[in-house]
Amino acid sequence: MKSYDVIVLGAGAAGLMCAAGAVKRGRRVLVLDHAKKPGEKILISGGGRCNFTNLHTTPANFLSRNPHFCKSALKRYTQYDFIDLVEKYGIAYHEKDLGQLFCDHSAKDIVAMLLAEAEGAEVRTRTAIRAVAKPDPAVRAFRVETADGDFEAESLVVATGGPAIPQMGASGFAYEVAAQFGIGIVEPRAGLVPLTFDDQTLQDLEGLSGVAVDASAVLGRTRFDEALLFTHQGFSGPVILQISSYWREGDTLTIDMLPGGDAFALLKEAKQSVSKREIQTVLGELLPKRLAQRIAEITGLQGRMAELPDKDLRRAADRINAWQVTPSGSLGLKKAEVTLGGVDTDFLSSKTMEAKSVPGLYFIGEAVDVTGHLGGFNFQWAWASGHACGEVA
Known part of the structure; x- marks a missing residue:
């Protein structure tokens, strides 16, 4: 069984952001995803140009049963921090209506940037996850069983999103992991939907x-x-x-x-x-x-x-x-852009995204009961929550 410091489940926006932060701290990171390639939702967003953030992001742009939960992460990693990263990589972008920022060329630029930031992490796609376990409750170690073998790490980050757009392989896997460890779920439902x-x-x-x-x-x-x-x-x-x-x-x-x-x-x-x-x-x-x-x-x-x-x-x-x-x-989750609800924030630290009752277990991005308005806000939550987790996982 191969060991790592951090295993990130999900190679989407939040997962790659977290992996980048963890790698920069010298952590040995494995990212697992069942998709064919990293960042598949990023690639289709914004008509292929990725509405990667919004200039007007504030906590008021997010829905959650606990509206205060998102404040810490959003304050510590703002839209301007992500814009600085985009500019560092020379990615051309433009503003559309209401502060929405899009790539001039392609969403592929954002995925390439995230992979470059996470250089050093091992990213495995086309990897089906069979089970997650914590064999010894007294030891901070998690085991992830996959079709390609088993892996273990002291930190496990769940960044698998919600069940919106199931035709892309989206599912409620994050909720299953949460329930397995006694972590509550706010009923998921369709958001940003006709x-x-x-x-x-x-x-x-x-x-x-x-x-x-x-x-x-x-x-x-x-x-x-x-x-x-x-x-x-x-x-x-x-x-x-x-x-x-x-x-x-x-x-x-x-x-x-x-x-x-x-x-x-x-x-x-x-x-x-x-x-x-x-x-x-x-x-x-x-x-x-x-x-x-x-x-x-x-x-x-x-x-x-x-x-x-x-x-x-x-x-x-x-x-x-x-x-x-x-x-x-x-039109339900099949046509919804995002999932409302998710992992109950009462069970998580707003500063680190770590489960309060399960040291070493983290939930980030759309998996969490924090949902943004249309217009780049959900990506900003992915960047902010991923960054918060990457600093400590």
């Missing part, structure tokens, strides 16, 4: 698939302002992916498809200034034409502006500025 509608609502929206509009989505005190996309199953687009992480079955969303504009005031003004125009024409100046036509049909409005009483204009305006919609569900 939402679906019942048959009646889909019938009302027939013909709108592919239409996009800038919108705000509100649920309680939570609000996001980005693009909304109509699909043949319901809603998608950045604003819906964002709010989906807060949505629970039965919740009603308020959708504003003219954020910053008062639809009723604009329609009343049009009634005076262009009184002979058809309502559909006027709505088409505020919204995409297909959407404008559908709203006119749903609200039963037709005819010239001059002929429409204010109460009818108000009905159309409410559908534009304050559409109340109750999704029937989501």
Whole structure:
């Protein structure tokens, strides 16, 4: 049996970051992953260009049952620290909307950088993990059984993510390891995922698939302002992916498809200034034409502006500025970008990611109950939690 100081399960963003930190401390590190190559999720992210962090990262951008848990790691390894690393390797990048940073060339640059940082670690891919054990409770040593043999180390880092995107081999393996050692799990569910509608609502929206509009989505005190996309199953687009992480079955969303504009005031003004125009024409100046036509049909409005009483204009305006919609569900973990929930942070040290009751066992990245908003925040959590662990594992 081959021995190491640290075994990292998972060659993704958090796992490679942790391995890099541990190697720099002179630790003998083994990284194991069942995937064909390291960083597979990194490679597909951001359309192949990797939205590797966000300039506006704060703890407020993360969901967790314990919202304070992420603060220590994020403070000790910030977005600017990762940007410095990217610049050190000469990787060209650019900012898109809302502080999102992407590689100019390819996500492959980020993976190559991480592997270079972790030089000295042994990285084994295509390695199926059969079991994890701690043969002697009195000794800080873990055994990992694989199809290619068994390995042992005094520190074991679980960086295998969550079950989102199972077609890439994602699973709940991290939760199984946690449960094996008596560590709690916050129920995992889909995050950053398209939402679906019942048959009646889909019938009302027939013909709108592919239409996009800038919108705000509100649920309680939570609000996001980005693009909304109509699909043949319901809603998608950045604003819906964002709010989906807060949505629970039965919740009603308020959708504003003219954020910053008062639809009723604009329609009343049009009634005076262009009184002979058809309502559909006027709505088409505020919204995409297909959407404008559908709203006119749903609200039963037709005819010239001059002929429409204010109460009818108000009905159309409410559908534009304050559409109340109750999704029937989501597309689930198969289509989710991330997993909400995971290893309960009450069982972990926020400074080291080590399990409080099992010395030498660590959980990092998406496996932990810390989930970021859309836009590079989940990668920043991977870098920060991986760095925190790599300093001590």
